[in-house]
Amino acid sequence: MSHSQKLLESDLRGQTRVLKRLAQGASLEEVLHTLIEVAEDSRPELIASVLLVDEETGRLHNGASRRLPKEYCDAIDGTRPGPKSGSCGTAVYTGKRVIVEDISSDLLWERGRGVALQASLKACWSEPIVSSKGKVMGTFAMYYQTPRSPEDSELEFVSTCASLAALAIERVRYQNAVELERAMLKTIVNGVPEALVSSHLDRTISHFSRSATRMFGYEPEEVLGKPTTLLYANPSDHDRLAEERFNTRMNENLAVIEVQWRRKSGETFPGEMVGVTIRDDHGAAIGYLGLIRDITDRKIAEAKLAESQSKLVQAERLAAMGQMVSAIAHESRNALQRIQVGVDVLEYEIEEGSEAREDLDRIKRAKSDLEHLHDELRSFAGTIRLNTTADNLAQIWRQAWTNLKVSRAGREAELVEEIGDADLTLQIDAFRFEQVFRNLFENSLAACCDPVRITVACQTISRGGSSVLSVSVRDNGPGLPEEIRPHVFDAFQTTKAKGTGLGMAIAKRLVEAHQGTIEIGDDQRDGAEFIIKLPKTS
Amino acid sequence: MMTPRLKIVIADDEDDIRQGFRRLLSKLGCDVIGEAANGRELVDLCLNSQPDLVITDIRMPEMSGIEAAKQIAKTQAIPVIVVSSHERPADEDSAFIADFLLKPVSVPNLQTAIEKASRTD
Numbered sequence: 001m002s003h004s005q006k007l008l009e010s011d012l013r014g015q016t017r018v019l020k021r022l023a024q025g026a027s028l029e030e031v032l033h034t035l036i037e038v039a040e041d042s043r044p045e046l047i048a049s050v051l052l053v054d055e056e057t058g059r060l061h062n063g064a065s066r067r068l069p070k071e072y073c074d075a076i077d078g079t080r081p082g083p084k085s086g087s088c089g090t091a092v093y094t095g096k097r098v099i100v101e102d103i104s105s106d107l108l109w110e111r112g113r114g115v116a117l118q119a120s121l122k123a124c125w126s127e128p129i130v131s132s133k134g135k136v137m138g139t140f141a142m143y144y145q146t147p148r149s150p151e152d153s154e155l156e157f158v159s160t161c162a163s164l165a166a167l168a169i170e171r172v173r174y175q176n177a178v179e180l181e182r183a184m185l186k187t188i189v190n191g192v193p194e195a196l197v198s199s200h201l202d203r204t205i206s207h208f209s210r211s212a213t214r215m216f217g218y219e220p221e222e223v224l225g226k227p228t229t230l231l232y233a234n235p236s237d238h239d240r241l242a243e244e245r246f247n248t249r250m251n252e253n254l255a256v257i258e259v260q261w262r263r264k265s266g267e268t269f270p271g272e273m274v275g276v277t278i279r280d281d282h283g284a285a286i287g288y289l290g291l292i293r294d295i296t297d298r299k300i301a302e303a304k305l306a307e308s309q310s311k312l313v314q315a316e317r318l319a320a321m322g323q324m325v326s327a328i329a330h331e332s333r334n335a336l337q338r339i340q341v342g343v344d345v346l347e348y349e350i351e352e353g354s355e356a357r358e359d360l361d362r363i364k365r366a367k368s369d370l371e372h373l374h375d376e377l378r379s380f381a382g383t384i385r386l387n388t389t390a391d392n393l394a395q396i397w398r399q400a401w402t403n404l405k406v407s408r409a410g411r412e413a414e415l416v417e418e419i420g421d422a423d424l425t426l427q428i429d430a431f432r433f434e435q436v437f438r439n440l441f442e443n444s445l446a447a448c449c450d451p452v453r454i455t456v457a458c459q460t461i462s463r464g465g466s467s468v469l470s471v472s473v474r475d476n477g478p479g480l481p482e483e484i485r486p487h488v489f490d491a492f493q494t495t496k497a498k499g500t501g502l503g504m505a506i507a508k509r510l511v512e513a514h515q516g517t518i519e520i521g522d523d524q525r526d527g528a529e530f531i532i533k534l535p536k537t538s
Numbered sequence: 539m540m541t542p543r544l545k546i547v548i549a550d551d552e553d554d555i556r557q558g559f560r561r562l563l564s565k566l567g568c569d570v571i572g573e574a575a576n577g578r579e580l581v582d583l584c585l586n587s588q589p590d591l592v593i594t595d596i597r598m599p600e601m602s603g604i605e606a607a608k609q610i611a612k613t614q615a616i617p618v619i620v621v622s623s624h625e626r627p628a629d630e631d632s633a634f635i636a637d638f639l640l641k642p643v644s645v646p647n648l649q650t651a652i653e654k655a656s657r658t659d
Contacts, residue, residue, distance in 0.1 A: 333623030333641040334552060340642035341558030347645075348565040371642060387626075 004153065007042060011157065014038030018164050028172040032064035032165060035140075039161055040066060045144055047121070049073075050129070050165055051088050052138040053081070060088060063138055063165075072119040076112060086112045087126035088139040095136050097158070099125045102147035122147045125154075127162040129169065137169050195292040198278065203228050203238075203246060206287055215271075215294050217264035228290075233260035233268040245275040248285040252276060261292065269296045322381035329374045329382070336374070339367050379435065379506045380491060384513045386429040393424040393433075393471065393534075397456055400437035407442065412450040415441075418457035422469065427537055428514060436510050436518075439503035440473045440530055447528065448477035460536070467536040472521060474529040485520055543567055544656055547583050549574040549594035549603060550621075559593065566649060577601025581609045584616055591636075591655055596622040607634040617655035 021034045032050050039048040050063035060079045079085055081092035090108050091098040100106045101123055103116045116124070123144040128136045140162040142154075150158070189196050195212035199205050204227055208220040216223075216231060223230065232238040237259050245253065254274055261271045271292045278287040343364050350357045394417065401415050444454050453476045461468050480488060489508045492501040511518040511532055521529030546568050548559050553575075560570045572587050574580035576598040584592065592610065594603035601609075604627055607618040617636035620627060626638055636655035639647055 330623045334555065336642040337621075337623070338552070338554045338558060340644070341555065341562050344645050345558065345561045345565060367642070385626075 007153070010042045011038075011160070014042060015160065015164060018168070022168050022171060025175075028168060029064065031168040031172065033066070035161060035164055035168070036064050036066050039142075039157075043157075045146075047143040047145070048161075049088075049141045049143065050138060051076075051079075051092075051141065052169070053092060053136060060092065060138070068143065069119045072115055072121065075115040079112075084108050084110060086116075087124040088141050091126040091128045091139050092136050095128055095130070097125070097127050097155075099150060101149045104147070120145050123149075125150055125158055127158040129162045129165045131166055131170055137166065140165050192291075193293070195294075196289070197228065197231065197292065198287055198289045199228050199246075200287050201248070201285060203242070203288065212292070215263070215292065216261070222264075231261055233262040241275065246277070246288045248277060250277060258295075259292075261294075269294055270299050271295060318381070325377045325381040326383075329378045332370070332374055336367060336371055339363070343367065376502045376506060380502045380509065384432070384509065386432065386513055388427045388429050390425055391428050391430045393426055393428070393458070393469070394419065396428070396430050396433050397437040397441075399430075400434045400441060403434070403438060404441055404445070407445055411445065411452060413445060413452035413454070416453060416455040418455060420459065422458040422460045423536070424458060424469070426469065426534060428534075432510050433514065436507045436532070437473070439507045443503060444473075444475035444477060444528065448475050452476065461533075463533075469534045469536055471532040471534070472529055473532070474521065475527040477527040480520060480528045488520060489518075543569050544591055544652065545569050545571045545587070545589045546591045546593060547572040547574065547580065547587060547589040549577070549580040549583075549592070549598065549606070551575050551595065551598045555595070562645070562648075563593075566645070566652070568652070575599075577603060577606035577609075580606045584610050584614060588614070589616060591652065592616055592618040594618060594620060596620055596624060596627065604631050604634070607631075610634075619651050619655055 015038070017038055018031060018035050021031045026034075036048045036050065040046055047065075047067045049065040049068050051060040052063040053059075054061055058081065060076070060081065062073050062077055065073060076086070076088075079089045081089045083090060083093055084107060085093060086109050087098045087100045098108065100108060103109045103113060103122055103124060109116065121143045123146065124141055126139045126141040129138040129140055131137050140158060142150075142158055190210040192209070193211055195215040196207065196209035197205060197212050198207040204225050205223045208218065208223050213219060229235055229238045241257070241259075244250075245257065254276070256272045256274055259271055259273055260268050262268050271294050273293070274291045276289050277285050278289050280286050343360060346360050347357075350360055397415075441454060445452060448454075455472070455474045457472045457474070459470050461470050489504050491505040508518050511534070514534055516532060516534040518530060518532045521531050544567075546563055548556055548563070548570055550556050550559070556573045556575075560573065563570050568591075571589055572583045574583050574594075577594075578601045580592065580594060580603070581601070583589075592607070594606060596603040603618075603620055603622070607620070608631075610616055610618065611634050618634065619637045619639065620635050621639045621641055621643055623641040626640075627635060632638075637651040639651055
């Protein structure tokens with residue numbers, strides 16, 4: 001085998017070595033170093049060097065070298081390319097190969113000559129390393145310690161080495177860029193609060209983001225490869241979306257879809273999703289992507305808002321009704337007064353026991369009913385101005401009981417008091433509060449069969465450092481039906497055939513006007529029970 | 539019974555109510571010696587007729603029953619019973635008022651108020 005044949009063979013072997021290193025994923029530094037090694041090993045007189053162009057500054061820096069003296073490398077580091085910047089600086093500047101046969105006399109080396117000669121470098125051939133897009137990325141240089149000109153084969157060699165270097169640089173830089181992009185994408189994907197779930201075309205899960213894990217409770221390895229059905233609360237939604245969103249015929253549609261989802265725990269939650277088809281650079285569908293947002297909190301907030309709005313509407317309606325009722329009640333009083341005074345006069349003129357007197361009594365009763373209705377409406381809707389004095393609560397309920405004498409006529413009804421040592425003196429509007437007891441007693445009388453037994457039990461309790469008088473009013477009737485209990489204090493709620501349904505609403509209003517509370521007792525063993533709590537002010 | 543018969547002046551802007559009270563009060567043994575349809579008429583009537591007692595509505599045109607009671611109190615010591623379809627008058631006005639009754643007024647309540655007011659006279 002001739003010398004040139006042997007050289008060709010070793011060159012080919014060397015190139016293969018470089019390509020292998022590249023394929024193994026070695027770093028740029030390692031690949032370039034291999035390139036230098038291969039070149040220098042095949043040509044003992046050669047001193048090889050790779051310089052790289054800094055992409056930001058445009059200056060040249062050492063890429064790889066083995067036999068080039070360190071002092072020389074340091075001296076030329078940072079060289080700015082120019083029309084007369086030695087072999088490499090000029091090659092980068094012009095983009096063309098520069099052959100300097102004798103550094104000691106060449107014009108291009110005017111500035112770097114001293115350093116080169118000191119390092120015993122006499123000849124330097126430099127080939128620009130050019131990217132596939134035509135951009136100069138560096139140089140591959142061959143130095144010799146004697147002045148000399150290249151042979152054709154040597155020119156071919158330097159060109160091949162530069163090409164290999166270009167391949168390595170581009171490949172590694174591309175890989176770095178891809179990795180950077182991947183890292184960035186990963187950061188973005190993990191930072192997005194929405195769950196990102198991608199699937200293959202058969203809708204088996206191919207990616208499950210960190211937010212998806214947080215939202216659904218599955219670790220990626222639990223769901224990867226599994227059908228996306230397991231994320232849906234209703235399988236029909238999964239099928240519906242195959243029609244509406246997740247099929248390759250669909251054009252891009254970024255409209256938000258609301259879907260009920262299922263967590264690993266089995267809990268379901270409302271979520272908004274944007275669903276798209278993932279396509280490659282050529283437009284071919286390769287999978288689907290869903291971006292899911294948990295809207296549980298928003299739904300709760302929306303429901304609360306709707307509730308408070310409806311409450312507001314109701315409050316406004318009640319306020320308007322209150323004004324209307326007050327106006328009606330007032331106007332009616334004058335009319336009632338006219339009836340009353342007319343009836344009163346007639347009572348003196350019409351003989352008792354006559355038919356006309358019975359007619360008059362009927363008018364009188366109708367007037368009383370009307371008056372009672374007005375009183376209730378006014379208590380319910382009108383303004384309450386309390387006129388409080390120090391009073392004994394027992395006196396008030398006894399008065400209420402006495403005033404119900406007519407209602408109790410013919411009934412067997414008993415009021416039992418369990419006062420114990422509770423102090424019943426309170427700052428209270430006796431007139432108003434009597435109505436509270438009257439309404440409670442009236443309800444009990446209406447609900448209970450004889451013998452009626454109503455128990456008023458009092459005790460002083462301590463709440464948050466202050467003293468509260470707790471009064472239980474309990475009867476021996478059938479108790480409050482379960483379905484009535486939540487509505488007992490609502491207006492116009494009645495189980496009685498007669499009545500406005502305002503009694504308990506008024507009682508609540510009056511108790512609350514006294515800074516107190518009234519609620520249904522928990523204890524159902526003995527008829528209905530109401531518990532009034534009133535603050536004791538010292 | 540109330541002897542001698544009490545002389546009463548009544549005021550209300552509703553004719554029917556005045557008529558009714560006039561008839562009722564006479565049944566109760568009182569003499570209605572004058573009627574007024576507003577506060578101003580009431581004040582004049584009291585100056586001229588010197589009644590033992592006034593029964594008046596509150597809300598009336600020109601002058602309210604309360605304002606009339608204040609005017610009357612400046613020159614005469616006549617007890618004024620206020621009958622109204624409104625809430626109780628303000629506390630600062632109570633000094634000029636012998637009693638307050640909410641419409642519609644029942645006979646026993648009216649009798650009690652008259653007796654009480656004429657006693658304190």
